[in-house]
């Protein structure tokens with residue numbers, strides 16, 4: 001068994017593992033969307049695998065030439081080990097290879113760690129979407145230009 005982190009495209013058999021991580025990380029759940037990401041954005045829907053276990057995922061989507069990080073999460077036992085950074089960088093590289101140079105995302109105003117994570121990766125805050133989440137919390141909208 002290898003100790004390296006493997007980043008690879010999501011496969012349907014990863015579905016339950018991705019949902020488990022999603023449920024542990026977020027209050028809002030859209031399991032139906034993940035198979036759509038697989039069908040429509042397979043190149044930017046990635047998982048991180050360590051010792052045969054799925055430990056994180058990123059769902060990047062593309063619409064009309066613009067990229068969006070729909071969701072990223074790392075299992076709580078594996079956070080702060082650079083796995084999120086590797087996933088995010090891999091998706092940014094794929095966007096770039098598709099000539100997508102503008103990427104957006106939304107993050108909860110209270111999610112300071114994710115906000116710090118995105119800032120560290122060159123995203124800048126460009127505004128607030130009031131009441132974006134179903135519990136009424138605002139979203140901070142962030143943007144990154146890929147050069």
Ligand SMILES: CC(C)(COP(=O)(O)OP(=O)(O)OC[C@H]1O[C@@H](n2cnc3c(N)ncnc32)[C@H](O)[C@@H]1OP(=O)(O)O)[C@@H](O)C(=O)NCCC(=O)NCCS
Nearest residue numbers: 025072073074079080081082083084085107113114116117
């Ligand atoms: C956000 C998330 C994906 C980051 O993944 P990760 O593998 O833990 O991130 P990395 O180890 O690559 O972290 C790199 C940087 O992110 C920031 N960061 C990550 N987790 C952090 C935390 N809990 N507190 C503060 N900063 C944090 C730091 O700047 C860190 O840099 P440092 O190690 O030099 O301090 C992960 O914390 C997660 O799954 N969070 C829950 C789900 C979530 O909020 N997703 C984003 C929704 S918009």
